[in-house]
Amino acid sequence: xxxxxxxxxxxxxxxxxxxxxxxxxxxxxxxxxxxxxxxxxxxxxxxxxxxxxxxxxxxxxxxx
Numbered sequence: 025x026x027x028x029x030x031x032x033x034x035x036x037x038x039x040x041x042x043x044x045x046x047x048x049x050x051x052x053x054x055x056x057x058x059x060x061x062x063x064x065x066x067x068x069x070x071x072x073x074x075x076x077x078x079x080x081x082x083x084x085x086x087x088x
Contacts, residue, residue, distance in 0.1 A: 043073035
């Protein structure tokens with residue numbers, strides 16, 4: 025049996041839409057916690073923002 029509860033962001037129907045305001049805000053916060061450049065001003069898609077959030081969470085040592 026395959027666990028279908030989590031889709032790859034690249035497979036999202038809305039993955040190519042611009043990132044949401046909530047994603048931009050969270051990216052700004054995470055980048056500060058991870059001591060990384062602020063990516064919130066970049067023009068990211070929802071899928072790209074989600075993947076970057078996962079990366080920055082790992083870099084900042086935040087559990088999923």
